[in-house]
Amino acid sequence: MSNIESVTQAEVPTAAGVPVSPDGGSEKPRSLTGDAWEDLRRNWIFWAAAVLVLLVVVMAFFPGLFTSADPKACALSRQHQGPSGSAFFGYNFQGCDVYARTIYGARNSVLIGLFATIIAGVIGLLVGMAAGYFGGWVDSLLARGVDIVLGIPTLLAAIVLARRLSADPQDSGFWAVVFTLGVLTWTTGARIMRSSVISAKSQDYVAAARMLGAGSGRLMFRHILPNAAAPFVVVLTILLGVNISTEATLTFLGVGLKGDEISWGVDISTAAPYVRETATPLVWPSVFLAMTVLAFIMLGDAIRDAFDPRLR
Amino acid sequence: MFRYFVRRVLQGVLTFFGATFIVYALMFANQDDPLQALAGERPLPENVRQALTERYHLDDPFILQYGHYMRGLLTGDFGISLTNRPISEMMAQAWPVTIRLAVFAIIISALVAVTAGIVSGIRRGGIFDTTTLVITLILLSLPIVVLAPLAQLLFGVQLKWFPATAGAEPGFYQLMLPAMVLSCLVIATQIRVTRASVAENLRSDYVRTARAKGLANRRVIGVHVLRNSLIPVVTLIGVDLGNLMAGAIVTEGVFNIPGVGFNLFRGIRTEDGPLVVGFVSVLVIVFLVVNLVVDLLYAVLDPRIRYE
Numbered sequence: 018m019s020n021i022e023s024v025t026q027a028e029v030p031t032a033a034g035v036p037v038s039p040d041g042g043s044e045k046p047r048s049l050t051g052d053a054w055e056d057l058r059r060n061w062i063f064w065a066a067a068v069l070v071l072l073v074v075v076m077a078f079f080p081g082l083f084t085s086a087d088p089k090a091c092a093l094s095r096q097h098q099g100p101s102g103s104a105f106f107g108y109n110f111q112g113c114d115v116y117a118r119t120i121y122g123a124r125n126s127v128l129i130g131l132f133a134t135i136i137a138g139v140i141g142l143l144v145g146m147a148a149g150y151f152g153g154w155v156d157s158l159l160a161r162g163v164d165i166v167l168g169i170p171t172l173l174a175a176i177v178l179a180r181r182l183s184a185d186p187q188d189s190g191f192w193a194v195v196f197t198l199g200v201l202t203w204t205t206g207a208r209i210m211r212s213s214v215i216s217a218k219s220q221d222y223v224a225a226a227r228m229l230g231a232g233s234g235r236l237m238f239r240h241i242l243p244n245a246a247a248p249f250v251v252v253l254t255i256l257l258g259v260n261i262s263t264e265a266t267l268t269f270l271g272v273g274l275k276g277d278e279i280s281w282g283v284d285i286s287t288a289a290p291y292v293r294e295t296a297t298p299l300v301w302p303s304v305f306l307a308m309t310v311l312a313f314i315m316l317g318d319a320i321r322d323a324f325d326p327r328l329r
Numbered sequence: 330m331f332r333y334f335v336r337r338v339l340q341g342v343l344t345f346f347g348a349t350f351i352v353y354a355l356m357f358a359n360q361d362d363p364l365q366a367l368a369g370e371r372p373l374p375e376n377v378r379q380a381l382t383e384r385y386h387l388d389d390p391f392i393l394q395y396g397h398y399m400r401g402l403l404t405g406d407f408g409i410s411l412t413n414r415p416i417s418e419m420m421a422q423a424w425p426v427t428i429r430l431a432v433f434a435i436i437i438s439a440l441v442a443v444t445a446g447i448v449s450g451i452r453r454g455g456i457f458d459t460t461t462l463v464i465t466l467i468l469l470s471l472p473i474v475v476l477a478p479l480a481q482l483l484f485g486v487q488l489k490w491f492p493a494t495a496g497a498e499p500g501f502y503q504l505m506l507p508a509m510v511l512s513c514l515v516i517a518t519q520i521r522v523t524r525a526s527v528a529e530n531l532r533s534d535y536v537r538t539a540r541a542k543g544l545a546n547r548r549v550i551g552v553h554v555l556r557n558s559l560i561p562v563v564t565l566i567g568v569d570l571g572n573l574m575a576g577a578i579v580t581e582g583v584f585n586i587p588g589v590g591f592n593l594f595r596g597i598r599t600e601d602g603p604l605v606v607g608f609v610s611v612l613v614i615v616f617l618v619v620n621l622v623v624d625l626l627y628a629v630l631d632p633r634i635r636y637e
Contacts (some may be wrong), residue, residue: 062466164340165347168617172575173609176597177355180605262472266579269474271598282474289478289583293493296482303475311470318466 050247053323063319069312076120077127086117088279100297109284109298110291118279119301125280126309129194130261136199137260138206138253145210145249150218150237156211163204171201172266179272190274194267198260209252213245220244251321258313265306281306333628341621345614349402352613353395356606402614407607410596416607419592427581427588430504430511431573435566438512438519443562446523447555453528461524465517473514473576477583480510494585507584514576515569522565526558560631567623574612 057063076083086103091113100107106115148159175197182193217223218241226240267273268282281302288298389397401407407416449458484506485493495503530536531554539549574590581587582594589608596604 161340161343161347164344165351168344168348168620169352169613170571170574170616172571172578173612173616174352174355176578176593176605177352177609180597181355258470262470262474265472266474266575269579270582270594285474285478292478292482292486296487299478299482303479307471307475310472311467314470315466 053320056323057319060319060323062315063323066312066315066319069308070316073123073127073309073312076123078124080121080124083120084114084117086114088113088117088121089277090114099295106301107295107297109288109295111287115284115298115301118284119281119305121279122281122284122302122305123309125191125274125278126261126264126282126306129191129198129264130257130313132195133198133202133260133264134253134257136195137203137256138249140200140203141206142210142249144203145207146214146237146242148207149211149214150233150241152215159207163207166201166204169201172263174201175263175267176270176272179267183272183275188275189278190268190272191278194264194273197267198263202256202260202263205256206249206252210245210249213248214241217241217245247324248321251317251324253317254320255314255317258310258317261306261313262310330628330632334625337621337624337628341617341624345617348613348617349399349610350395352610353398354391356602356609402610407611408603410604410607411599411601412604416604419604420589420608420611423587423589423592426499426586427577427590429499430508430577430581430586430588433504433508434511434515434573435569437508438516438569439562441512442516442519443523443555443559446520446562447527447550447558449520450524450527450558451531451550453524458524461520465520468513468517471513473510473579476513477507477510477576477580480506481583496585497587499586504586507580507586511573511576511580514572515565518569519562519565522561523558526561527554530554530557560627563630564623564627567620570619571616574616 091111093112095108095112096110098108098112103114106119109115109118144159144163148156178201179190179193179197182196183190214237223236223240226236231240264273265280265282265285268280269286271286273282274280284302285299285306288302292299405417407420409415410419445461449455449461452458481493484490491506492503495507536549536553539553540546544553577588577590578593579590581590585591589612593605593608593612595601596608
């Protein structure tokens with residue numbers, strides 16, 4: 018959750034401590050974050066995305082709030098039964114309740130997306146920070162590393178790596194997917210971090226801190242990082258959505274989560290061959306997956322637009 | 330220009346070896362005992378084990394094994410699948426289908442993206458522009474595993490506008506729906522880049538000059554702006570290719586198109602290790618080469634681009 022929380026914190030005007038001129042709010046000085054927040058408050062896309070994200074997160078942690086049915090209680094006698102009062106989305110090929118499975122499927126998607134993004138974020142932060150702060154040969158070396166990782170299409174590398182990591186059939190495949198996505202998707206974050214560190218590095222306050230005797234570590238994490246973090250967090254929010262989407266694709270292809278895990282990818286993949294008989298077991302997990310990915314990407318997009326008005 | 334070429338090619342070579350090395354290491358690192366896996370439950374006779382170890386260079390150090398693998402790749406020897414077919418032969422059959430599909434998808438996306446991008450770039454903030462932006466946002470976030478099966482369900486099974494699956498020898502009509510699905514993957518970024526560069530170019534000095542000397546609006550936009558706006562779109566081809574490859578695996582699998590992606594899809598499902606390895610390696614190489622070519626092309630198209 019730390020991701021989404023840090024996004025929401027970034028929006029809260031950090032200008033709270035900025036002095037407000039006593040003679041009226043009309044010329045109240047506003048910081049960049051304050052400005053961005055003003056923009057965001059009036060953006061319906063932002064609110065729609067935020068509500069959706071919140072909904073999915075609640076769904077992931079408290080699926081019991083939405084359904085009392087057991088997603089693993091399946092009976093072949095109910096195979097492909099249509100929607101009814103007890104099962105809003107009907108039953109799938111195995112006779113499982115599609116609605117319950119769709120609700121419970123949120124957990125794996127959100128958690129995998131979250132953990133993978135945290136791994137990618139940490140790698141991206143360290144690589145980008147080192148490249149931007151030290152420059153010179155460290156920068157060139159790390160840039161070549163980024164080039165090499167970017168040189169392999171993510172999904173292809175993910176197929177190979179996830180296959181390798183989850184060779185044990187007993188394993189659910191959860192951590193294999195998390196690790197795979199984490200180590201393959203950090204490059205965008207690293208690039209963004211590098212460029213914002215470079216621009217923050219030459220600011221006067223950094224020079225001042227250096228003159229006061231701050232060491233490299235302190236300069237990087239106490240002074241440069243807080244001021245270079247906003248675009249990085251935006252990229253991570255979007256990456257979270259993308260990772261959820263890639264997880265579903267990997268699972269669909271058969272190298273992600275294994276069969277008896279409950280996940281949207283598994284459900285889409287098992288329902289796809291039977292579309293001619295019944296569509297609901299395919300449609301609903303697809304809709305939920307698409308909405309979740311959309312929510313994260315919209316959220317990131319809206320925040321980025323607010324922070325960078327030039328793009329509009 | 331020459332310096333840029335040399336640097337980019339050298340960098341490409343480095344990336345090539347780095348990327349293939351990573352792929353190789355991912356695939357073959359910490360394998361338990363590939364020969365035993367080959368034999369299944371039965372014990373392997375010592376002489377057979379020796380012969381196989383020698384044939385597949387299993388005693389060599391890792392780096393030498395990588396060398397053998399690279400030599401195979403560069404000479405077109407990709408190994409043999411578990412179904413005992415040479416992988417190069419399977420590829421020879423699969424590539425034409427995939428190339429047809431990809432070209433088709435690229436044409437569709439280019440036509441739509443350039444038109445939509447120009448119109449919304451000119452009328453920024455208008456209804457068309459806003460709608461396009463929302464649509465691109467939705468397209469950007471639709472996972473291919475959602476898009477392909479739902480398109481098949483809606484247009485293939487229920488509305489019956491297109492065939493739901495393509496056969497062994499897919500024609501133009503059978504490839505139509507899959508190509509549209511595939512083009513959705515790349516269309517959104519293309520629209521956004523076209524729009525941004527049209528908007529930027531409209532503000533530039535040369536457009537003002539063209540207007541000032543009395544050129545018709547059609548000519549200013551159709552010739553001057555369009556030409557310069559398409560340069561960044563060309564460079565997208567390299568990035569798009571990665572998306573198209575990823576998309577083709579799912580799309581060809583869903584629509585039963587016997588291309589490269591379908592073979593890979595089936596290989597993953599039937600746990601055909603050598604097949605997956607061979608196909609992924611080739612796709613990675615294609616991706617690297619195309620990106621190198623695109624970057625060089627970019628320098629030719631836009632002489633302003635310089636390395637430092």
